[in-house]
Amino acid sequence: MYPYTFYCVLLFCCTRALSAEIPDDLLDKPILECLEKTNMDKLFFKNSFDKKFHLVKGDAKLAESLECLGKSKKLINEDGKLNHDNIHNHTVNILIPLTNTNGDKDQMATKVTNECINVSGDSYSDRIANLHNCIVDALAKHSK
Numbered sequence: 001m002y003p004y005t006f007y008c009v010l011l012f013c014c015t016r017a018l019s020a021e022i023p024d025d026l027l028d029k030p031i032l033e034c035l036e037k038t039n040m041d042k043l044f045f046k047n048s049f050d051k052k053f054h055l056v057k058g059d060a061k062l063a064e065s066l067e068c069l070g071k072s073k074k075l076i077n078e079d080g081k082l083n084h085d086n087i088h089n090h091t092v093n094i095l096i097p098l099t100n101t102n103g104d105k106d107q108m109a110t111k112v113t114n115e116c117i118n119v120s121g122d123s124y125s126d127r128i129a130n131l132h133n134c135i136v137d138a139l140a141k142h143s144k
């Protein structure tokens with residue numbers, strides 16, 4: 001009895017650790033529209049995040065979806081600077097619930113947006129991925 005229970009717990013841990021759980025209700029309208037527009041499979045998209053919610057870069061289709069999403073949410077301004085308000089909004093509505101970050105959402109989003117406001121990248125989509133990873137890391141750092 002005891003070894004069997006232990007085995008189940010172990011199995012659960014290890015299966016769970018392979019990729020992060022992205023709940024469907026955190027895929028908002030802009031995300032769903034971009035996945036559809038770029039023919040990105042929802043499950044493939046969800047599996048593009050590692051267990052720390054970092055985006056795993058390198059897939060061309062994922063890059064297309066990220067570019068669509070960044071433009072849809074206006075995360076980068078015409079002048080090439082990151083848009084603080086729109087990143088703040090995405091952080092409050094999606095990234096804080098996704099990472100189960102505790103505390104005042106508005107204050108936390110302001111802090112991490114300020115920390116990641118100068119993120120760069122090799123291309124538009126690369127910059128969006130770097131921005132996402134920067135914010136997720138900053139949330140983890142401050143939520144301790």
Ligand SMILES: *[C@@H]1O[C@H](CO)[C@@H](O)[C@H](O)[C@H]1NC(C)=O
Pocket residue numbers: 028086089090093
């Ligand atoms: C903030 O995000 C929500 C959900 O993603 C969206 O519906 C809303 O229009 C956004 N607000 C602004 C001011 O961009």
Ligand SMILES: *[C@@H]1O[C@H](CO)[C@@H](O)[C@H](O)[C@H]1NC(C)=O
Pocket residue numbers: 114115116117118
């Ligand atoms: C971002 O860049 C601006 C302008 O160069 C600078 O004033 C600010 O300190 C930078 N912020 C961070 C977090 O690097």
